[in-house]
Amino acid sequence: MNPAVTDATDQPVARLEGVRHRYGRHLVLAGVDLNVARGECVVLYGANGSGKSTLLALLSTRYAIREGAYHLDGLDVRHHGQEARERLLFVGHHTHLYGHLTSVENLLFFSDLRGLSVSEPQLRRALDTVGLAKAADKPVQWFSAGMRKRLALARMLLAQPLLLLLDEPYSALDTQGVNWLNAMLTDYLNQGGAVIMASHDPERVAVLHHRPHHLARGILTPLDTPRPEVA
Amino acid sequence: MNPAVTDATDQPVARLEGVRHRYGRHLVLAGVDLNVARGECVVLYGANGSGKSTLLALLSTRYAIREGAYHLDGLDVRHHGQEARERLLFVGHHTHLYGHLTSVENLLFFSDLRGLSVSEPQLRRALDTVGLAKAADKPVQWFSAGMRKRLALARMLLAQPLLLLLDEPYSALDTQGVNWLNAMLTDYLNQGGAVIMASHDPERVAVLHHRPHHLARGILTPLDTPRPEVA
Amino acid sequence: MFKAIYRIAWKDVAGDLRRRATLSSMLFFAISVLVVFQAAFEPDRKEALRLLPGLLWATTLFTTLVGLGRVFQAEEEDGAFEGLLLASVPRGVIFFGKWLGNLLLTLLVEFLILPLTMVLFNVDAWAHIPAILAILALGTLGLTGLGTLLAAMTRGARSRETLLALLLLPLTAPLLISGVQAVAAILATDGQVAPWLKLLVIFDVVYLAMTPWAFGWLVEE
């Protein structure tokens, strides 16, 4: 992998300043600051309903930033939504897959929409890497939970995002899947990519070199310990 | 909790013999045998796509047993589907929740369908136990992943099933949620309930007294080690 | 058991009525169908009387059709329908619950659009309203019964609405014909209503006897 290159490599990949978000009038994020540099992995911990997925949705540009500032690769996301989307990849709770298309077709659709030029052999190699070689031409609707997750994650092998956003990436993966994902993430980080992920699984993240953060009452605070989640 | 009582307490709660299942011509389960007694917890491990969810769907009567035998509480499930459904509770990948109803209404609907007579204070107490007291009157569609999971699991406090089927129950739960679930399951097992769960998370199951099994190539084999999942 | 039927119907109807959206939107939908017919066919007063039975039934049919999508919509999310099937009630109960909710809403709408149709199309048949309502209700029993079954059948199918319509329309053609003829006979004053009514009743009995059983088969996997 070779995360998209920009000129100023010293600036942070993503920078959030005082980001607030409310659903209706229910304030979920009350001023979040975050800086992520190249090669860094930030992990968000926090209780159920604390707003991790919401924060990732904001980072992914799915929700618009109403209060606060979000710069991605130096671009103000508020005015450069489309450029920002080109630079990031989000794999969330949902897999964004089409049941009636096969694995290959799903990946093809994805790469066409992103304007990537990938050949079919490349696609099949990616599927092989995530352990879906045998299911390459099967419609996705019959996939098991873990197989869907693997396919969703296979996208990161095709796109070369600057910033990777993951929401509970380990859920539904078996041991082998977890190992494979961690190896892939380490690789990606070494090549200068940046990751922000939400997780409830400190044991599995432990392998990665990362900076844990804790989200509570709408405030994000850095943690020192690598096993941060406290009830 | 007080799992439904039957006369012959020595017979296994659930007994599978030579159960086979195919999707189209793709054989997923190739003769599964399993015995679960009262107070026992069986954990199914296995790679993604190995057929764990399929096995649970069969156990839950969601899929009909075509080959092999399945007895629940001494009843042949093939002929006593409805009686079997009265005795078991299944919490799967899907939460079976209605987004437009609130937490309380969802539980109320569930208990009415099962013919349980629970009062509203009881419901609210159950919600309190799973940490959703504040979200009791909120429509479920706004819930975070973990909150949905908690609500789905709250059902086990209302129904008093003989057999509890869980598909990856720990996914999406935060640390506190995992602790609470394990406490509840221990309780339930001590009172004579039986559990069959699929999981990828040996660390979290470790707290429970359980019998691990491994599913591979359609065959279910008991494991001795408590950390069984090998790639 | 009746509690379960009631509960399922309640969930659907209450969920809908709470927003007060469904009933009135079905009603206004029916009105816009009438506007469409007017714009499309421009009947004059005499013609309108002749077309009235057809207008009523076509509107009823399209309203039912468009309403059917709703019946299992709430069940689509997050495996809710699976949850229903895992409940320890006979399959027939689930079916009747779903059907009842649907029937009630459809009947209400019909009762409201009948006078409206007469006003909008300038038809003077006020004296026949109770009789026409009875015929509409009779037809609706079978129509919604079959419709609910088909809605269950096409759950999760691609191009679901189209498929649903495709299956429902030909199957209810006989019902439609007898309904139209029965209403026409009533309006003609010297027409013979009885044979058409008999036909309607036969359809109702056949459909309502068959559908719960078919539903049970359908959901067995």
Next chain:
Amino acid sequence: MFKAIYRIAWKDVAGDLRRRATLSSMLFFAISVLVVFQAAFEPDRKEALRLLPGLLWATTLFTTLVGLGRVFQAEEEDGAFEGLLLASVPRGVIFFGKWLGNLLLTLLVEFLILPLTMVLFNVDAWAHIPAILAILALGTLGLTGLGTLLAAMTRGARSRETLLALLLLPLTAPLLISGVQAVAAILATDGQVAPWLKLLVIFDVVYLAMTPWAFGWLVEE
């Protein structure tokens, strides 16, 4: 960009055509609508000629309406639509992709039902087929444009089909009227087609200019 439009449309159309289900079920749906009209109105030969424009347009309208549910159905599952919105293409491209797929299918069906209608209703207007097709196509542009927007708008709404119909029908009234009148004018040989065509074009321009923009606003969160 065109590749993305094409891809989105391809996904929808190919997915549908692969099962060969949608096209033929839309077609058969259209046929059953015609049968319903026949059963409901029983026009004689002369009357049928007068009703033909209305029959064609009413059938087109209901077919489109029933087809619209499909447009975003595939996007419903597992957050697929969210995925589309996360792609780095302008929102307008997504809209045009969805619209194109829908337009193609609808046009195909129209082209097939026109001769069928003539056969079923015994109308002899074969010479006018190209002109009528052109008018139908013109109307369909705006109709599917507005329809696609409304389908996007009602994604995830309760009682979605009813709502969709409720919103679409009044807004397309001018289209329906001018379409019916234009076809009627052609059949009447001495009728004036031009003013109605002008209206159709105005309608198309207005909707196709507004809807991509409105779509962009709609999905911004």
Next chain:
Amino acid sequence: MNILKKIQPLVGLATLIALAIGLWYVYQAPADFQQGGAVRILYIHVPSAKIALLSYLFLTAASILYLWKRYEGADILAEAAASVGAAFTVITLASGSIWGKPMWGTWWAWDARLTSMLVLLILYKGLMVLRHSLDDPVKGARATAILAIIGAVDLPIIHYSVVWWRTLHQPPSLATGENTAVHITGPLLPPLLILSVAFILLGLYMVTVKARQIEARRHLDALEAARMHHDE
């Protein structure tokens, strides 16, 4: 929305005064020699028709403002205007129908004005239903605003298509609203003008009341949400 609170009593008072004067005039006005007392329906019919149409203008303006600036106040006004407009549309249709029975011998005719008024009612209804069918209030507000603007562009097209439809080649078999022999002159005019003003004020008053009610309800929802969130 503090302004609403301030202007509400003023508008209310003005409405009362205007209504009183107008109704007094109506009471004084002579019965029409052709129509007898039935002519008095005019005084309800015409002003409410005006409000029904004006409300849509107001709704469009509020919708544009909301989409552009994202003021929640604009959305509240839009929601209020939709329900007030719908109410007056119903009144127009009902009074017109009731009047139509003695005048034309029928409740309804598919004339241009009547048809487009019916479509307007369906549109109002569609806007109201759409807002509440979407569970996310922000999405609902945005979708409603967009639809309102589309409707605003469409209404003139509908009106003219309907006019042409009815006048281009087949003249309507029944008399239509505009062509009937009601010449509003002389003594009929002043009360009509005063009542029109009174109805405009009434419409404004209803919008303010409705807007404040909507605002209160939203506030309540927010408090509820906050309560659920903050007693952690």
